[in-house]
Amino acid sequence: QVQLQESGPGLVKPSGTLSLNCAVSGGSxxxxxxxxxxxxxxxxxxxxxxxxxxxxxxxxxxxxxxRVTISVDKSKNQFSLKLTSATAADTAVYYCASSYCSGxxxxxxxxxxxxxxxxxx
Amino acid sequence: xxxxxxxxxxxxxxxxxxxxITCRASQSINNYxxxxxxxxxxxxxxxxxxxxxxxxxxxxxxxxxxxxxxFTLTISSLQPEDFATYYCQQGYSTPxxxxxxxxxxxx
Numbered sequence: 001q002v003q004l005q006e007s008g009p010g011l012v013k014p015s016g017t018l019s020l021n022c023a024v025s026g027g028s029x030x031x032x033x034x035x036x037x038x039x040x041x042x043x044x045x046x047x048x049x050x051x052x053x054x055x056x057x058x059x060x061x062x063x064x065x066x067r068v069t070i071s072v073d074k075s076k077n078q079f080s081l082k083l084t085s086a087t088a089a090d091t092a093v094y095y096c097a098s099s100y101c102s103g104x105x106x107x108x109x110x111x112x113x114x115x116x117x118x119x120x121x
Numbered sequence: 122x123x124x125x126x127x128x129x130x131x132x133x134x135x136x137x138x139x140x141x142i143t144c145r146a147s148q149s150i151n152n153y154x155x156x157x158x159x160x161x162x163x164x165x166x167x168x169x170x171x172x173x174x175x176x177x178x179x180x181x182x183x184x185x186x187x188x189x190x191x192f193t194l195t196i197s198s199l200q201p202e203d204f205a206t207y208y209c210q211q212g213y214s215t216p217x218x219x220x221x222x223x224x225x226x227x228x
Contacts, residue, residue: 036217038165046157046165046208046219059215062122095164105171106212107155111164 002027004096004112012090012119018083022096022112029072030054034099035079036108037070039092047092051099052079086119093117123147123211127220133228140196142223144187144209152188153213159222160205169194170212199225 008020022035029035037049050060052070060068069082083090093116097108124147134140144154152172157165167176169185172192182197196203204227209220 045221046159046210048210048215048217048219051215061216101212104213105151105153106217107167107170107210108157108165109167109170109176111167114164 001110002033002098004098004110006094006096006112006115008115008117010116010118012086012117013121014087014119016086016119018081018086018090018094018117018119020081020094020096020115020117021078022080023076023078024098025077029077029079030074032100034101034106035070035072036097036099037081038095038097038108038111039090040095040114041089041092049081049083088119091117091119122216123150123213123218125209125211125218125220127207127209127223129223130221131224131226133226134199135228136199136201138199138228140199140203140225142194142207142209142225144192144194144220146190146192146211146213149189150211150213153211154185154187154192155210155212156183156185156194157208157210157219158203158205159208165208168207196225 005023034051036051072079093114095114096112098110154172156169159165173185206222206224
């Protein structure tokens with residue numbers, strides 16, 4: 001299975017842009033996988049943010065769609081998340097994950113270790 | 122969006138106990154249901170896909186069942202390393218959604 005590692009600033013100012021990268025190793029980002037972002041506010045449950053295929057096709061959680069961009073950089077074998085107009089409600093541990101789909105069924109077998117992003121002035 | 126619920130929200134059990142967690146979807150999702158285990162400060166670990174298929178390396182004491190809207194995760198004999206929070210997730214359609222989690226702790 002692939003390994004994933006998130007990176008990016010741990011502190012973002014309110015109204016700023018949250019930007020994270022996810023480096024993929026042990027496999028190509030141009031595989032049949034999709035690549036997802038999931039977040040978890042402190043002490044709360046898991047929230048799927050969105051996903052991207054290496055072709056550039058994306059899917060997003062509707063309530064976040066207007067603020068989220070997910071992109072792929074094949075040359076670096078990584079994908080990225082940008083979340084604009086950040087507020088304290090966006091404070092969470094952000095995970096990147098591989099997302100595998102077969103026969104209409106999708107699941108997330110591999111996850112990064114997660115990175116805490118705090119939105120605060 | 123498909124809403125996922127889980128019950129109970131938490132439970133206390135002893136080593137060796139049989140534990141069952143229930144997950145319900147707001148509409149039929151066939152058998153497109155996954156289970157994850159999460160320990161404090163760690164990333165979720167993928168356990169089961171397609172309601173009942175064990176991910177490679179997951180102990181056989183874990184099992185899943187169900188289809189349509191109702192699903193269960195069973196741990197046949199709880200081990201010390203199984204104390205964690207368990208999440209179900211529908212893999213039927215985007216936006217993918219998770220249940221709120223069931224925390225299993227030591228009695």
